Amino acid sequence: MILEKISNPQKYISHHLNHLQIDLRNFQIIKPGTMSSYFWVINIDSIIFSLILGCFFLSVFYIVGKTIHIGIPNKLQAGIELVFEFINSNVKSMYVGKNTLIAPLSLTVFVWVFLMNLMDLVPIDFIPLISEKFFKLPAMRIVPSADINITLSMSLGVFFLIVFYTIKIKGFIGFLKELTLQPFNHPIFSIFNFILEIVALVSKPISLGLRLFGNMYAGEMIFILISGFLPWWLQCFLNVPWAIFHILIIFLQAFIFMVLTIVYLSIASQSHKS
Numbered sequence: 001m002i003l004e005k006i007s008n009p010q011k012y013i014s015h016h017l018n019h020l021q022i023d024l025r026n027f028q029i030i031k032p033g034t035m036s037s038y039f040w041v042i043n044i045d046s047i048i049f050s051l052i053l054g055c056f057f058l059s060v061f062y063i064v065g066k067t068i069h070i071g072i073p074n075k076l077q078a079g080i081e082l083v084f085e086f087i088n089s090n091v092k093s094m095y096v097g098k099n100t101l102i103a104p105l106s107l108t109v110f111v112w113v114f115l116m117n118l119m120d121l122v123p124i125d126f127i128p129l130i131s132e133k134f135f136k137l138p139a140m141r142i143v144p145s146a147d148i149n150i151t152l153s154m155s156l157g158v159f160f161l162i163v164f165y166t167i168k169i170k171g172f173i174g175f176l177k178e179l180t181l182q183p184f185n186h187p188i189f190s191i192f193n194f195i196l197e198i199v200a201l202v203s204k205p206i207s208l209g210l211r212l213f214g215n216m217y218a219g220e221m222i223f224i225l226i227s228g229f230l231p232w233w234l235q236c237f238l239n240v241p242w243a244i245f246h247i248l249i250i251f252l253q254a255f256i257f258m259v260l261t262i263v264y265l266s267i268a269s270q271s272h273k274s
Contacts, residue, residue, distance in 0.1 A: 009228040016124065016224045018139035019147065020045035020131075032139050045140050046147040053115040053144070057108075083111065090259065095266045102265060105161075106258050113154075113212065114254035116145040120219050121243055121250075124227045145216040145253075148209065155209035158261050162204065166268040208260055215253050219246050 018032040024040045064080050073081065087107045095102050119142045131140040144150045167175050179197045180190040226238045 013224050013228045015139065016128065016141070016228075017221075019043040019141050020137055020139050029138065043141075043147055043149055045142070046144045046150050049119065049142055050116065050144040050150055053119070054112055057111050057115055061111075083107070087258070091262060094259065094262045095269075097266070097269045099165075099265075099269065102262065105265075106262055109154075109261050110254050110258040113145060113257050114250065116143065116150070117216055117250040117253055119143045120146070120216060120223065120246060124223050143216060143220050145212055146220045148213045148217075151213040151216075152205070152209035154257075155205035155212075158208060158264060159202075159205035162201075162264050162268045165265060169269050204260075204264055208257065208264075212253050212257055215249060219249055 015032065020043070021030040021041050022028065022044045023030055024042060030041060060076075061080060064077050068077060084107070087110060088103060091103045091106050122142060127142050128140045131137040141147070163175075166178070170178070179194050179201075182193055182197060184193055222242055223239065226235055226242070230238065
């Protein structure tokens, strides 16, 4: 498949946009182009790389935490301390109230999303070629944040936290008041308020997930187009500048996802005022 890009770039591009999928009904790998019930299909490549990157993040931070030096830190410890300070300063400036979960959650969100985005800088043919040659896998995509199922799953987790802390801090009655008495504080507008607030509440995780997916999918698509339509000796003239610019996008999207998570939880944690 990968070597067909010279004679058939459209097939090459289509191949790189296919996920490694498994049908949960029979636990068989689905060949690209095969029709199957989407409800029973999972993108196993996105899940595997998400777990690998999550374990890598936890392992590195755990090892550094166990071998921390109080005196002169090594480069890895210094880098992680900078990340800690960066996250901590943002949490203090944006989160209203006290919650021991917010800082660790923000750190996890930022680093995990950053690592998933960073996979976009791996050469587009490298891992798919290995998986095809040695493991006979029909497809392989390595950027989890370019999979809408992953980004919406993460944003759905944030949504559950928003609802949980809203009910925990304001109570279930306070939560209902926010849905029925805002923005128009009159019982006659309760149904209208409820519709507006439900739309606003549901749009938070959807926009959070779609924003990350859209930006990373577009970035991945540009790398695929460059690789699919240009000869190898010409690709570097576009790949390198785009990769340098894409580093900013990788960091910015992780930062935006973290910031919006903090802001949404901060709003949910504010006490209700009648």
